[in-house]
Amino acid sequence: MQAIHSRLGKMETMYERFKIKKQGDHVVLLFHDADEGDEGGEFGYLRSAVGKTLAPLLAMPQVKFEPIGQASNLKGIIGRANKASEAIAKVDINLYGPQFAAKEVGDMLSHGKLWLQKSTHMKRGVTYDNPHFLRLEIGGVPIQCTQPVTQTRNEGPTGKKKREERLQKMVEEVYKSLDRSRDLDMVDGGDRVTQELLKHQQEALGFMLERETGHINDKYRLWETKVLDDGTEKYRHRITKTEIKNGIQPDERGGGILADEMGMGKSLSILALIMKTLDDGKEWVKQQENSATAEEGILKRSRSTLVIVPSALLVYNWINEINTHLKEGVKTIKYHGPDRTKKLSKVLNSDIVVTTYSTLKAEFQNKSTKSLLHCIDWYRIVLDEAHIIRRRATLFYRSCDELHANSRWCLTGTPIQNKLADIGTLFAFIRAEPFSKAAVFRRWIEVPFEQSTDDSAIATAVKDRLVMLIEALCLRRTKDVIKLPGLRSYLRELEFTPEERKQYENTKKILMRMICHRVGEVDKSSHFGLFQMNLQMRLLCNHGTYQQPFSWRRRSYQDEREAAISALGHNSEISCSGCQSPMPILGSSWLRSDYNKHCNHVLCSECLNESGRLAKCPVCVLTLGPDMMGSNVSNSEDVPDWPAQGNIGNNDDYYFHKEGHSTKMKALIKDVEKDLNETKSIIFSCWTRTLKLLSRYLEEAGIQYLCIDGSSSLSQRQTKLDQFATDDEKRVLIMTTGTGGFGLNLTCANRIFIVELQWNPGVEAQAIARAIRLGQKSEVSVTRYLIKGTVEEEMRSQQRYKKQLAALGFDELPDADDHTVLNSYVANMQMIS
Template identity: 30%
Template sequence: MSGPNFALETAACTQKMSALKRQFTATEQFVDKSICYGALANVDALWLKGVTSEQIGLISATTDAGFLTFPVVRNAHNYFLQSVDGTDLAVLDTRTSTRLRTVGAAVDVLFEAVVDTSATSKRRKGGGCLKGSIKLSLNVYGPRDSDLADRVGDILSKASGYLQHPKALPPNMEYRNPHFLSFSEEDEVEMKSLIGISNKLRWSHKVKIADEITCILDQLSDVEMTAPWRGSLKGLSSFLKQHQQDALWFISQREDLLYSQALTANIRSETGPSALCDSSTNLGGLIADLMGLGKTLTMLAAILSTLPQAEEFGSFYEFEPEPNSFIRTKATLVVVSSAQLLENWKEEIQKHFLPEVMKFISFHGSHRVDNSHALVNADIVFTTYQTLAAESQALALLHKMHWFRVVLDEAHWIRNSASKQFRAVATLTTQRRWCITGTPIQNKLDDLTALAQFLRLPPFPDKQDFQKHILGPLSQGGPKFSNPLRAYLKAYCLRRTDKCLSLPQSYNRTIELEFSSEEKAMYQQLFDQARREIDEVVSRKAAALKKYNILFRAILKMRMLCNHGTRPKSAGPRLNLPGEEATACEYCMAKDEDVSMLLESYSFCPDCGRNLQVSTPCGPPSPTGSAISSLGGTTGDMETLDTSPSSSFSTKLVAIVDHVVTSGNGQKHLVFSSWTTTLDHLMQTFQSSSINALQIDGRTSYPERSRRLKAFREDPAVTVLLMSIETGSLGLTLTVAQNVHIVEPQWNPSVEEQAVARALRMGQTNEVTIFRYMMKNTVEQNIISLQQKKKNLARFTFDAAGGDDDVGGKLEDLRFTLDGMQGG
């Protein structure tokens, strides 16, 4: 981003840095003569009346690892956080002030407050006065004297103050904690390496943890076979692959009480004697195989293999049931994310099992039963998260049952423990719980906490115990910091990649295209307009969310122009359906109740990034009907551009059709795009080229969708299937296709991977070529760069900040996408 406002901000930042350099001229001498004795954690500070974010701005400019640092100075009986110019900003709580007075009266020490920026970000919005209290840690510095360090430790211990590892230290600062039990100099070196000698270590430690978690997940493919697998099941008409047989044995082991007790003992051996024994008899685990490995069939085979145990469970009580007790059923309750996936599960039964071998019913929409009889007699009951949440509000039928087993498909949808879907599944009654998801940790460790909270597996069925004994050691550090998590996941989680399938070779081709002169001119106008508008909102000091909405809409228009070129928005009468937002991401604009409920816990669409607090990303079409104005935008948000193209042409759409035409006879193609407008343009282009294509998107009914999928699979004359990437990214097997075309790069790379997996999955016998189209010198090029940038950073975050709803982080992503581009 460039412009006068950006230059002013840069100059202000330079002034701040100069002031700070003057303040800390003695830093090197301080580091040479002093060491850090540790930090007092969970200290409270109260902002003084009238203190503004501008007063702490100088301090915030010096930190590079998510921290603000403040000198702590005594004034009478209290201790205060001070600014660069010596202004009192906040007062420490009385308990901490008492401890500091006790230490300061006996030893010559210095104190420094370290505040995580996430603790102040909400209070600093808008540049107004800071209010309320914040949590911080307090670094304690003193002379390089071992005896003095021990003395400080003794004084604090008597005052019930205990030194923890500091969150951040000045560069090259030595660290020796008298409250840290060490047996040799090597232990002290290990302590230094864990905490670090600069503010950068906090980030590097997180990278270390993220890398370790990735390593653990990559090592969860082994199944300890304590007995040979027979390889067949009565009633199963299909043959299970070896990795599915291994998964079936994994499930069988985890549902055996004696085996589960052995797993519990192994976990407890890694968490130490402080972990209390738990008498929980809950069974189950997590199937985290990547997409395309047949997780659905594996779980159905597991249900079939336990029908005798389920029958016994449903027929007998261990004790006499209490009045008004739960109703026992032999059924396994399978909870899915949408009606489409519900149909996919039923199709798997019909495809791979003999008729009537398993009785199943749907509890969704008009198929809900109103009595428990059907639920007691079924082997499988299918429902959705939305239906379950609606039922749980009245403690209705599903929550009155004692299920033999509960299975959550796409279980990452419960990762927010405050969501309706989590509360609905967490209150179900069963002893056997299973989660199926290819992404058990999407971007926060708390995602795994939610799954563990649902599973309730020993020895830590409670959320607090799981966080303390399994996740806690990760942040505490130490040579074996990841062992508890490794032991837990090895016990309860199975995760394999497509390496176990021996799939045919796949080829990735990125097709870089250049605009025509007219397309380039239109794109340049959009780009210049977007840059002017964002400069304007920056100069007005608009809120981050306002900036995000404007920038998102501008980038959306440029992305769509990359697809459509000079072609007008409307590709035919289909676009005039009532209430349709053809330019929106189909996933977050879906009218499906299941999807709408799942998105309630998001502030931004996980696929396209749209702010879900606004009704649409675009305003009503402009009456001018020009190619750009019709992409969206309202009067005052975006000025109307007079482009008046002399022709209707799209470089990208022509390239896609050309690749299909030149691929040869007998080849089938899947073409994915985010927008129905793009699909409509493509359908029109294919038809004009006499190519037999079918289209499926959110406007296609389920019966018609099934008909078109069948035609694409079985009719040699149908060579192309156009699909919205959200509609076609889950639950479908389309191995008849040898080519996959991703029309535009996605904000979320996993969406692309899911789409590719429709063809590149178990059952594919042909080589597959994946075409990805990108217009050079556009936002598309930067979206790809952003994907690569994120891959090179830590894969997971470890708190709420930086998660799905982090406005600041998402705004930076948009700025990265626009920065450096000079138009087409």
């Protein structure tokens, strides 16, 4: 590693070009100036699947390879890596060859699931001809797909932003082009539902029944009918143009996507569908019992609907919705936790089963025992917050995809987050043939979009195809179709007192000097960079002179994790540091781990249970050893000598002065006191630490309150939420955004206070949406706080662009490849270049 890093350091060019060759079972890259037998000439090897696909092409003399990588990126990755798994670098490989070989090369790459992309840095003056580029005809005139390359595309953040803007424009045009005049049957919920459905919910029920029965309006079918001269009928797919001439109309029954905005009552629409079709489910089981299948004797059919949700909190929410809106007698099973039933017969004889993605994934992974949920052919499957499965490679997607069902439904307010492939994955899950195959979606949607320009005929064709797919398979409405109480937003711009300003500026100078001094350091124990500096300045804006000078020397990883969560956003995922499986951030209980006070490791509930009652992080013990772990923490440059309990970073006695002043807390309390007895208020902060200071101010003002943070167990959260809804004495609820973002219905509150602005405005939107939803009777006011002349003003400007994306129903989140793991996210923010 040192030799490679040293060799990269000697480069004088922006890009490094490599040689490529087959060596044993691997395909390796060598430095361009490496001689035969040069032991230091090897740079690295390709992943096995990629190498296996490229190896036969290396034997074709007419095909030339040009691996190329950005020197600074390669050097940074190699320099930071402490082990092989961290030394994974991105290198592009350009392919050059004669046009007659293009099809053969394209087919070989496709077979290995590799698709050629337009190069960002290729030789000038050559003709670009991609065999994977879709050839189209517009009005009978073929579109020329080959073109001379005259300039390179923008790279880095600018290129990414341009790609996001193109996606934003495409999605906006698709939504505008949807048929708003679509005539949907309004279907009443029936006598098994105690809550009367609103108009848009009746239309949703009509849409879902239409999709499940197959009685679809010809205008919204994906297969169109044509009568031949001999009177027979043929069917042609409106997008792929595939034809069927056997006279049998393709079956388009199944499920779909209900993509209404959050807070419009999607769960009630689904419950009404379940009640409306209970008898149909029983009849379906009888019909299927006599039909032979390849898995006869293994699969057991059930009339039941399986509902899969992101967290245990949402399990309870769904069960509460069932108890509230459906008549008694519905057989409901909570399939979650160690006490869940193991009796197949009980599950089969149910109406609704509610489980979590994590439970499903854990059973799917368990090789020793067959997953009970995968032994059943369900009448219906419903994925709540379905965007969680948007990445096909994850176990979340695979465990859901391999379930058996008569019909499948996805509920999500964000069907597209940061890639068109997001909605393509949902189409695959609901079995929207032929788009259940990733290659088909890429060929007809993704690749043409990636290789088109904004105003080209190809971009128009892609938009038209997406409109066809969404109109046929998806129902999306905004809150404009329902009458919710108004929303008033206020921004309180505050000025520090002279004492607060002095402490803020002094802290900023000290931190800047330290960061400048540490430029180039890669030792893990010295990671304290721009991310931590920004965090400390934001905390100072909240805490004022209560915060002790140099408190940042007593580092709190909990503060860092809570800040990183808010930056990632409500729909993002983190990966378990133990088993590497993804899990949703919000609604999880991983923040409650007792031993993660000195590291950034995050464990899923299964790994937490399997680790038992360890006093130290099992990942740290595994990688560092118990002795090294203890000395690493106590000797860290950023942490002074730790007391015996090893918890100074999270001990407020070492963080806050007993006396002090916070301009923001004082203004917040003054606002809360107004009309206190006529309102109910929720106060959000991303930091548990800030809530502790806020509780001091509330107690001094004599205001009774309830508090929910990352340390609150699931049962404690539910108890406090119920108390907040019913207790007129406790009119204030304070909570962290991480615990308040998922699955809460807080329509009893009509005032929201957001202590600090967030990098990702989607987090704030989620918090506000807890109150702005069906059931809210009063106007809701939202008050945000900002200290002038601080880092908070920069955050305000950052939010404006991101809010444009959120308004379209998809989030701007870090790419999965860049920020899959919370540890990686924090590490990237920490590094100084």
